[in-house]
Amino acid sequence: EREKAKKEALEREKAKKEEEKREEEEQKREEAEKKLEKLKAEKEAEARKKKEEEMAEAKKKREEEEQKQEEEEARKQAIQWKQADAVSMSLYCFALMLPFGYEPMLLREQENRRVGIFDCDESAVFSNTSTILSTGEQSPVSVTLLNGSLSVAYGGKWMTALNTGVFNRLWMRVIEIGRYRYHDWVVKADPDAVFFPGRLKQLLRHKAPYNKVQRQVAEPQNPQCANCRLKGKEMESCASHVRKYQQSGETCSRALELTARAPPTDCGCNCDDFACDLPGSAMYLNNCKWGLHGPIEVLSRRAVAMYLAGLPSCVPLLEHPWGEDKFLDQCLQQLGVTRVDEYSLLSETACGEQPAPCGTDKVAFHPFKSTQSYFTCHEYADKYGKGPASMPRFMLKGEDIGDSSDIVVKKQ
Secondary structure, rough: OOHHHHHHHHHHHHHHHHHHHHHHHHHHHHHHHHHHHHHHHHHHHHHHHHHHHHHHHHHHHHHHHHHHHHHHHHHHHHHHHHHHHOOOEEEEEEEEEOOOHHHHHHHHHHHHOOHHHOOOOEEEEEEEOOEEEOOOOOEOOOOOEOOOOOOOOOOEEEEOOOOOOOOOOOOHHHHHOOOHOOOOOEEEEOOOOEOHHHHHHHHHHOOOOHOOOOOOOOOOOOEEEEEEOOOOOOOHHHHHHHHHHOOOOOHHHHHHHHOOOOOOOOOEEEEHEEEEEEOOOHHHEEEEOOOOOOOEEEEEEEHHHHHHHHHHHHHHHHHOOOOOOHHHHHHHHHHHOOEOOOOOOOEEEEEEEOOOOOOOOOOOOEOOOOOOHHHHHHHHHHHHHOOOOOOOOOEEEOOOOOOOOOOOEEEE
């Protein structure tokens, strides 16, 4: 029994040692695994860190490249803006004034403050009398006389003023005087339209296709542009000779110079650029989604000339009970004058908008018939609004736009 007990004790001791050995080996294995896991985690962390650094570096390079591209684009826009601002752009603006009611005094106040049509390069007020009918006093603004009555009937679907005849006489008077020919664009504005010529100029200078419409040469003081005075060519028009030169590759201005040479060298014609073939330069702006509205009408000088020349062919349109704005719109389209939708031109109740308080980026707001409401709108627009073609959000330093070293673009 003692031997048996001793033997069992030895076996238990042996089993205990074997168990301890197994536990030691298991502990070593676990430690080795932990060590491997730690090394693996360290390698993974190092790889992640390296990848993050590479991604951060790539992002930084990308952002630097994007910023460089932005600055280059901003620089180009700065140059383009400055070049466009340097282009001569002139407006001939006019209004038709009824010799009674609120219009005379409203126009006087506009003239006193040099706003509306009186802020254009040249302006005119037309009426059929220089006397205010209600008082017998002299008109508070200088007027150019227009023959005929200004009274009109009302009718049509919307009971609008059927004033086509009056305004056709007005346009013919404008063309007869001829001052519009000395300007790039012609604007007819109603007295109660709060009109910003500066905003219109920015729009016409900086937005295509308007920025392509400009006079090619100065208007001659004594134009003589009928027939050629060259011997044997007397039955040919000056314009036909100008356009022949254009067809041979000459510019409009050069063709006019060549045709102006005295006989026997050439025709001796003294023409303006109306004699040239300038596709797309006859253009007008449609200011409402429902068609042209009369508070402000903007036409290129060539469109005005085409309107006068083509008016006889538009006589059948007079059968419709239209106002002058729709007649003008339809007639110009019939004559092939380019019509461009420009809804930033006018904010008007009749076009489904609420113009007050005049804080939007429109060129004109309508209607504001009292002096107080007119200038409340004007002052608010001047303080809080901006034009539809506003200066880009960067600063340009340096006067010589041809030298890139003088141009510094700083984003605001």
